[in-house]
Amino acid sequence: MTLADKEFTSKRNRVKRIRTVIEVIVIAVLLYIIINALFVFSKYKPFSLNDTEFGTDEGFVAISYFGVDRTGTNVLIGKEQLEHHLEVLKKNGFVTITGKDVQDYYAKGKALPKHSLYLNFEDGRRDTAVFAEKILEKFNYHATISTYAENLHNNDNKFLKAQELNAFLENGFWELGTNGYRLYYINVFDRWKNYLGNMNPLVYSHLTGVIGRNYNHYLMDYIRDDKDFPVESYQAMKDRITDDYTMLRDIYTKDIGFVPEAYTLMHANTNRYGNNEDVSQVNEQWLRKLFKFTFNREGYCHNLRNSSIHDLTRMEPRSYWSANHLLMRIKYDDVPDIKFEPGDENQYREWDIVKGAAEFRDETIILTTIPKENALMRLKDSSGFNNVRLTCDVKGNKYGTQQIYLRSDENAANYIAVAFKNNHLIIEEKAGGAPKKLKDVDLFVFDGGKYHSIDEDKREVAIKEREIFGRYAPNTATGRRQLEKLKAERERKAFSVEEGGAPYIPTMSYHARMDRKLEIRLQGNMITVLLDGKPAVENLKIERNQPGFLWLGAIWPDYGYSQTNLADDVYDGVFSGLKVEELTADNNNLPVLYDVHYTGLEGFKRSVKHKWEAVLDWLLATF
Numbered sequence: 001m002t003l004a005d006k007e008f009t010s011k012r013n014r015v016k017r018i019r020t021v022i023e024v025i026v027i028a029v030l031l032y033i034i035i036n037a038l039f040v041f042s043k044y045k046p047f048s049l050n051d052t053e054f055g056t057d058e059g060f061v062a063i064s065y066f067g068v069d070r071t072g073t074n075v076l077i078g079k080e081q082l083e084h085h086l087e088v089l090k091k092n093g094f095v096t097i098t099g100k101d102v103q104d105y106y107a108k109g110k111a112l113p114k115h116s117l118y119l120n121f122e123d124g125r126r127d128t129a130v131f132a133e134k135i136l137e138k139f140n141y142h143a144t145i146s147t148y149a150e151n152l153h154n155n156d157n158k159f160l161k162a163q164e165l166n167a168f169l170e171n172g173f174w175e176l177g178t179n180g181y182r183l184y185y186i187n188v189f190d191r192w193k194n195y196l197g198n199m200n201p202l203v204y205s206h207l208t209g210v211i212g213r214n215y216n217h218y219l220m221d222y223i224r225d226d227k228d229f230p231v232e233s234y235q236a237m238k239d240r241i242t243d244d245y246t247m248l249r250d251i252y253t254k255d256i257g258f259v260p261e262a263y264t265l266m267h268a269n270t271n272r273y274g275n276n277e278d279v280s281q282v283n284e285q286w287l288r289k290l291f292k293f294t295f296n297r298e299g300y301c302h303n304l305r306n307s308s309i310h311d312l313t314r315m316e317p318r319s320y321w322s323a324n325h326l327l328m329r330i331k332y333d334d335v336p337d338i339k340f341e342p343g344d345e346n347q348y349r350e351w352d353i354v355k356g357a358a359e360f361r362d363e364t365i366i367l368t369t370i371p372k373e374n375a376l377m378r379l380k381d382s383s384g385f386n387n388v389r390l391t392c393d394v395k396g397n398k399y400g401t402q403q404i405y406l407r408s409d410e411n412a413a414n415y416i417a418v419a420f421k422n423n424h425l426i427i428e429e430k431a432g433g434a435p436k437k438l439k440d441v442d443l444f445v446f447d448g449g450k451y452h453s454i455d456e457d458k459r460e461v462a463i464k465e466r467e468i469f470g471r472y473a474p475n476t477a478t479g480r481r482q483l484e485k486l487k488a489e490r491e492r493k494a495f496s497v498e499e500g501g502a503p504y505i506p507t508m509s510y511h512a513r514m515d516r517k518l519e520i521r522l523q524g525n526m527i528t529v530l531l532d533g534k535p536a537v538e539n540l541k542i543e544r545n546q547p548g549f550l551w552l553g554a555i556w557p558d559y560g561y562s563q564t565n566l567a568d569d570v571y572d573g574v575f576s577g578l579k580v581e582e583l584t585a586d587n588n589n590l591p592v593l594y595d596v597h598y599t600g601l602e603g604f605k606r607s608v609k610h611k612w613e614a615v616l617d618w619l620l621a622t623f
Contacts, residue, residue, distance in 0.1 A: 067125045142173055
């Protein structure tokens with residue numbers, strides 16, 4: 001081998017060694033990231049008298065989440081949003097308490113921290129434990145994970161099993177609670193008051209779109225017929241309910257070694273412990289026999305010493321609630337010394353928050369109403385705004401009102417307003433008199449939607465029901481009968497609106513989300529509004545042409561419709577990426593009057609942060 005060959009071989013081997021070292025380092029870093037993101041290595045440290053603020057007896061706040069998802073769904077809160085919720089609670093001095101603390105508070109008069117929090121996660125989902133546990137570790141928070149006993153034995157891998165639950169209890173961040181033996185629905189009617197009977201969660205989930213509010217849970221009532229008469233005797237009802245509690249007791253005792261002390265009753269806000277007095281008495285006998293304390297109500301979160309330990313209340317935040325939405329609900333449940341979250345304080349100081357609360361987070365302005373009222377905020381240095389182009393994404397709920405005021409005076413007594421109200425775009429002007437509605441655009445129609453007749457909707461509902469009942473029929477004969485009914489329903493003539501049928505106006509869900517790209521062009525005596533790049537209002541004539549302030553507003557609509565038994569009296573207006581430019585003669589290179597987007601070094605840092613978080617999410621999802 002020549003000297004040149006030796007040098008080449010040596011160089012190649014050196015490159016291989018360097019590459020190997022780099023690969024090992026990369027793999028080690030990836031393993032560290034994944035292990036650190038998924039596994040908990042510390043232990044929960046309970047509050048002590050030395051490091052916790054105590055004051056007058058303020059009871060405790062109970063918050064119960066439906067579950068946690070990596071990015072969030074309509075029902076499950078995203079892990080980032082959950083972390084933000086718990087972060088603002090931590091800032092407000094909230095300390096988590098255990099079930100033993102709750103029992104000692106009522107039985108022994110034990111003192112609790114000034115801001116005490118009982119935290120619960122329902123349904124015992126595996127993804128809840130995976131995504132919530134690291135957040136609990138970060139804030140040294142303790143939580144209850146509530147399960148259905150039936151899910152410990154079924155084959156649904158979404159839910160934690162006994163061995164996993166026992167492992168989770170070891171580090172002190174968790175304790176076990178229960179929602180009961182099973183989730184099952186009885187006395188179900190569709191939105192046209194057709195009786196559907198009883199169904200499991202799988203069938204119910206497929207029929208959610210056609211079911212109204214008329215249904216119940218397995219332990220809450222007699223099983224009834226389509227005329228609302230009981231089809232079982234008192235003894236049959238008592239035996240049925242007793243079977244559920246005894247199966248719950250036996251499964252937990254065998255698989256876990258004990259019956260959970262905390263019971264979160266489904267469904268909440270009934271008359272005592274059921275919708276019927278006989279049923280309530282049977283439930284009460286069993287829950288007092290098996291459990292140490294019971295969450296029997298939902299909506300309010302504040303439990304005081306004079307509350308019954310078997311009639312406690314919890315609040316169930318929705319996945320879309322902002323941090324201030326959560327804090328607003330807590331504050332107006334008579335919990336003292338709650339401070340709202342401003343988010344980016346530099347951006348916050350550019351506005352006057354006239355009513356409600358506002359948070360600036362990730363280039364988004366979230367404006368939260370006072371319960372049952374409204375919220376208003378005014379851009380401080382905007383009194384000279386006149387001919388403008390305003391762009392933003394509007395992302396609050398469809399049911400409710402989100403407003404943008406232009407050319408407004410200092411008190412918002414005169415203005416031009418662009419509002420989204422109950423899925424309508426409304427242009428309104430107030431110039432020295434009463435507000436005048438200039439335009440009302442139904443966004444369902446704007447998006448190409450067509451209103452069906454009542455007759456057509458009844459047929460569609462019946463078709464959906466027969467499809468699902470046929471697919472999940474308990475036997476071949478039942479399935480065949482459902483398919484025959486399906487065929488007949490599809491062949492049935494339904495008169496359309498054009499043929500004289502009465503129109504069906506769907507009831508809007510309180511929880512339906514909006515995501516609209518909004519562009520407003522206000523110049524002279526004309527206003528144009530584009531939604532998602534399409535003209536919704538073009539060159540609409542207006543009277544008010546004086547320069548004025550920019551305001552944002554939000555209005556709580558009313559309790560509205562929620563299929564679940566949840567009421568909410570707070571509303572969030574969400575304005576993402578708000579930017580205002582001055583329109584010029586040639587409309588080129590428009591001067592920026594206001595921009596919520598980050599620029600320069602801060603923009604670069606946030607871009608890197610978001611990209612890194614995306615990489616972490618990809619690693620966790622992949623590995």
